[in-house]
Amino acid sequence: MNFETTIETGNISTLHVEGKILGNATDTFRKEMELQLQTGRDKLVVDLTNVSLIDSSALGAIVTTLKYCQQSGGKLVLLKPQKAVQEVLEVTQLATVIEIYDTEEAARAAFS
Amino acid sequence: MAETILVVDDDLDILELLKMNLEPEGYKVQTASDGDSAVQSACTDPPDLILLDVMMPHKNGFQVVEELKDIEETKNVPIILVTARGQTEDKVRGLDTGADDYITKPFDLREVTARVEAVLGRTRPIKYINPLMRAMGDGFSEKGLEQLAGHLQAAAAIQKKLLPEQAPNIDGFDIATLLQSSTSVSGDFYDFIPLSETQIGIVLGDVKGSGIPAALLMVMIRTALRLLCHEEEAPASILKRINDLVVQDTEADLFATMIYGILDTTDSTFTYSNGGHCYPFHWTQDRNITRLKTGGMLIGAFKEATFTTDFCLMAPGDIIAFYTDGITETGIGDNTNSEGNQSIATSPESDDSNEDAILTDIFYGGDRLAACLSENTSLSASALCEAIVEDLARFSGSTQTHDDRALIVIKRDV
Numbered sequence: 001m002n003f004e005t006t007i008e009t010g011n012i013s014t015l016h017v018e019g020k021i022l023g024n025a026t027d028t029f030r031k032e033m034e035l036q037l038q039t040g041r042d043k044l045v046v047d048l049t050n051v052s053l054i055d056s057s058a059l060g061a062i063v064t065t066l067k068y069c070q071q072s073g074g075k076l077v078l079l080k081p082q083k084a085v086q087e088v089l090e091v092t093q094l095a096t097v098i099e100i101y102d103t104e105e106a107a108r109a110a111f112s
Numbered sequence: 113m114a115e116t117i118l119v120v121d122d123d124l125d126i127l128e129l130l131k132m133n134l135e136p137e138g139y140k141v142q143t144a145s146d147g148d149s150a151v152q153s154a155c156t157d158p159p160d161l162i163l164l165d166v167m168m169p170h171k172n173g174f175q176v177v178e179e180l181k182d183i184e185e186t187k188n189v190p191i192i193l194v195t196a197r198g199q200t201e202d203k204v205r206g207l208d209t210g211a212d213d214y215i216t217k218p219f220d221l222r223e224v225t226a227r228v229e230a231v232l233g234r235t236r237p238i239k240y241i242n243p244l245m246r247a248m249g250d251g252f253s254e255k256g257l258e259q260l261a262g263h264l265q266a267a268a269a270i271q272k273k274l275l276p277e278q279a280p281n282i283d284g285f286d287i288a289t290l291l292q293s294s295t296s297v298s299g300d301f302y303d304f305i306p307l308s309e310t311q312i313g314i315v316l317g318d319v320k321g322s323g324i325p326a327a328l329l330m331v332m333i334r335t336a337l338r339l340l341c342h343e344e345e346a347p348a349s350i351l352k353r354i355n356d357l358v359v360q361d362t363e364a365d366l367f368a369t370m371i372y373g374i375l376d377t378t379d380s381t382f383t384y385s386n387g388g389h390c391y392p393f394h395w396t397q398d399r400n401i402t403r404l405k406t407g408g409m410l411i412g413a414f415k416e417a418t419f420t421t422d423f424c425l426m427a428p429g430d431i432i433a434f435y436t437d438g439i440t441e442t443g444i445g446d447n448t449n450s451e452g453n454q455s456i457a458t459s460p461e462s463d464d465s466n467e468d469a470i471l472t473d474i475f476y477g478g479d480r481l482a483a484c485l486s487e488n489t490s491l492s493a494s495a496l497c498e499a500i501v502e503d504l505a506r507f508s509g510s511t512q513t514h515d516d517r518a519l520i521v522i523k524r525d526v
Contacts, residue, residue, distance in 0.1 A: 003200055020474070028204050035213060038230040038234070039223070063367060091407055
């Protein structure tokens, strides 16, 4: 897994993740989202365009962050999950509570 | 008294810029332009935080972190690393070495201030506790550790008592269970609750999160279920009530997935609902295996979660199997492979086996589990559990498990 976080206008953090979010990498993924929240950035876009697979602890990291965001009045949205990831979101029915967008523009517009 | 920040960078312009930016925020700023003078300055007059560039000649930022973590005076000083953009390995390595946060270059000055304040906010309380712990001597920490170990053992013992020792004997059915824990307190659990002469409640679940908080949540869910299953009939209503209870009472990082169902021996129906758990399998006499997909969202995360009840008919010889993701997410070479070795298995369940094919390289997966089940349907329920454990060991090349694994097999007598 590789990632890069960019901060955009409106204080929106976008995590561009690449590869598979599995095992030990989920800790790094979780920590990165935590760091954003700790620095007061609770508007998060997780860009899954280039993520081929996530495991249940990565899913746990997303759920936890989503809950913290909700509590603080912030928001977390997902960008373009691929098929394998989309299926995990459907099994857990997370797809019904988390906003999912197809384009960066739409994801950013979710915060306005 | 103003907090002191030591800024280290070989670029003098950046040093000046950071100093100009941090001083108006009320911090006292010291500077150093190479690793050696940074270590020296930090030892002579330990700052409250160090802002440290990674890319420096002679001694780089990682080496400086390692040195500082070895020195008594500086080992608790929080460090924020400044890395080049996109160097994920640097970030991970930095956090592993003991840095507290990182900033990527080129940076936004407002971000620097925000991260500095966030790290100081987090480490301030520790600074005041540490001298107190030191003053109390090593005996304190050893005793503390002993106490903690004792509590963990007690939690494990309580948990063990709560799990049924053996599967119940039900006329006309053969039921077996399996639980392998990776740590002393397990996140996976199951329970059997007699509801009437002819009905039994069956639950299999997986509490996410770890340690004592997760164990407490498991106990809470189990207790709630034991009470509610006598009040409500529909499994979906029971899951909804448990969800609402857990959402209210727990922290954001605790939640669970679970399946609850009622096996009725008068008409051989299994009526169930599923809270975000891996889909159970139903193997039928015509050699078909299907996933039972009705359910709802994971438990305890969202108050708006909804659940649906469904049922299936068990013909003579039919098998239903529930499992936790510790089984399907078993990795190849489970203790050496750094990706995917630790957990679990919410492998995306799909009826399209091509989709699952991508996963079979990494995870045991739902399809292989379905195949193993289908090949061993003539076995008794407990022998079938064993066959699955053996197949997992064949796949991973190890008998060790890095996540909890639980399995329930229900087979209707022919």
